[in-house]
Amino acid sequence: MDNRSKLLSEALNLFSDRGFDAVGVQEIVNVCGVKKPTLYHYFKNKIGLLETIFSENFVALKNQISLASEYKHDITNNLNQITKTFFEYAKEHQKFYRMQLSMYFSPPENEVHQIAIKYNKELHDLLEEMFKNAVKDHGNFRDREGLYAATYLGMVNTYIGMFLNRYVEIDEALIYRLVHQFMHGIFS
Amino acid sequence: MDNRSKLLSEALNLFSDRGFDAVGVQEIVNVCGVKKPTLYHYFKNKIGLLETIFSENFVALKNQISLASEYKHDITNNLNQITKTFFEYAKEHQKFYRMQLSMYFSPPENEVHQIAIKYNKELHDLLEEMFKNAVKDHGNFRDREGLYAATYLGMVNTYIGMFLNRYVEIDEALIYRLVHQFMHGIFS
DNA sequence: TTACTAATATACCTACCGGTATATATAATT
DNA sequence: AATTATATATACCGGTAGGTATATTAGTAA
Known part of the structure; x- marks a missing residue:
């Protein structure tokens, strides 16, 4: 190498x-x-090294989420696909996902936080876009698209965090559980 | 001062x-x-300063959660009380909760992570104990007490994180939403 | 008054931090 | 063969990191 x-x-x-x-x-x-x-x-420097790690590792995830979030009048299917994508990516890139998560949660004025925010926002925006498209079929989503995107990402990361700390195993049942827990939250 | x-x-x-x-x-x-x-x-040193910040700020939270998690054959009531306690504490100690959360998510071999883990485990254990007590009335909880404690803490922290980043406001409705979302996840 | 303890100041330690000026080696291009 | 761009090494920079030896002050107890 x-x-x-x-x-x-x-x-x-x-x-x-x-x-x-x-x-x-x-x-x-x-x-x-x-x-x-x-x-x-x-x-360029130490932070530039980190930037490169982020950009080279995020490409694949973003592309896959982009595909999985294409709205085709079946939001449940989208959420299943997206969840599966996230879980598989986290499983295959545990080191990166762990680092990325910790930086996302690091203090707001810390330089690494800004980088993590920047890349995560791209994912957030893809999800928000999907929820916006779903408003045609689900009027009650209106004006909550951003909130739903944030809530969903929060839940995904909660479960991935539990997986990284060996509290759960990633399987179909976990995907089902997350998606239905989230849907129950927004439909009631 | x-x-x-x-x-x-x-x-x-x-x-x-x-x-x-x-x-x-x-x-x-x-x-x-x-x-x-x-x-x-x-x-004693820099890390000792942090230890003191943790111990002096965690006392109140732990005591309140200890009270709120006393099982009296009404798990929904417990969860409502606990959620309210967490939310109010986070609202009143935003700086500390933010720091505490970021350290909980910081890398596993980082010294601050160990400290955050240590104190959060005390909360986890209180919740696990509560779920254990609830097994008498909810047999299907058995052997999942630790998982439930972790899942619940994850959800609480997700919502608190969203509050700290001004994505949601903390109110009765949010408590209701969290508790029912969690309950739906474990009862189905 | 004397002795002791807690609290604060001056000045300094070594180790390491991120980063670079400069030289050299290797490989591709002309 | 000469030139150029890429890649690596030696040696070093100023600055700051966490931490401390020592002295002094203030308050307390005998």
């Missing part, structure tokens, strides 16, 4: 385990067996 | 806004108008 990929991969591991601020660039390059200028050759 | 209280209060503010690692002890003492040895006179 080339040094650039090695740096991205090892930095992700370290950030995921201990946090961005707690890991120094010196440690990253040590683990990779390279020197500091090599890191700064490929990335 | 005495220097000890000032240090606790200003450190909480800074940690909540920017994160534990991102704030130096020098900055804390500057804001308080004291010198470093004063901080180290009252607290």
Whole structure:
């Protein structure tokens, strides 16, 4: 594996385990067996390294969610598809998802929070768009599209968090449970 | 206000806004108008300062949750009481709750995570105990008490997170929604 | 008054932080 | 063969991190 990929991969591991601020660039390059200028050759600075990790890992997730959220007059089906996509992605990219989640919840004025917010907003917007399209069939969704998107994302991340901490296993039953719990919340 | 209280209060503010690692002890003492040895006179070290913030802020919450989770053959009532307690506490201690939440979600090997886990486990155990007591009346709860406690805490924190980011207002309706969404999840 | 303890200040420690100036090696292009 | 762009190494920068040795002050107890 080339040094650039090695740096991205090892930095992700370290950030995921201990946090961005707690890991120094010196440690990253040590683990990779390279020197500091090599890191700064490929990335603008430490935060730029993180930005690259985010952008390269988010592409796939965003594309899949984009597909799964295409509204075709069956919101339940959409939610099932989206949930499945999230769960499978989290399962296959546990290190990244863990890091991403922790940064999403990190303090508002922390630089890493801004980055996490930026990428998560793209997902939020896809979901909001879907709920907006569903207003044709579900009039009572009107003006709550953003709220629904946020609530749904919150629930997905709650369950993924429980999975990452080995409280639940990801399977069809969990998808069913989440979707119906969410739907019950918005239809009653 | 005495220097000890000032240090606790200003450190909480800074940690909540920017994160534990991102704030130096020098900055804390500057804001308080004291010198470093004063901080180290009252607290063992930086992490000891955080420990004190946690222990002094968690006492009230834990006591209230302990009361609200006393099982009296009406689990719905318990959940309503507990939810109300959480919401009111989060509303009155926004800075602390924000910090506490972010640390709960911070990376597993990060020192602050361990502290957050330790205190949250006490709440988890209270809820698990309540669900255990409820098994007498709800046999289908058996062996899922821990899972229910975790799921419920996850939902509460999701809603509190949305409140802290001004996505929802905390009121009776929100309590009702959360409790019924959770109950629907476990009774179906 | 003396002795003791709690509280605060001055000044300083080592270690490490993120980042870079500069040189060199390798490989592709002309 | 000469030139250029890419990639890596040596050595170093100023700044700040958490933490402390030591002295001084203020208040309390004997």
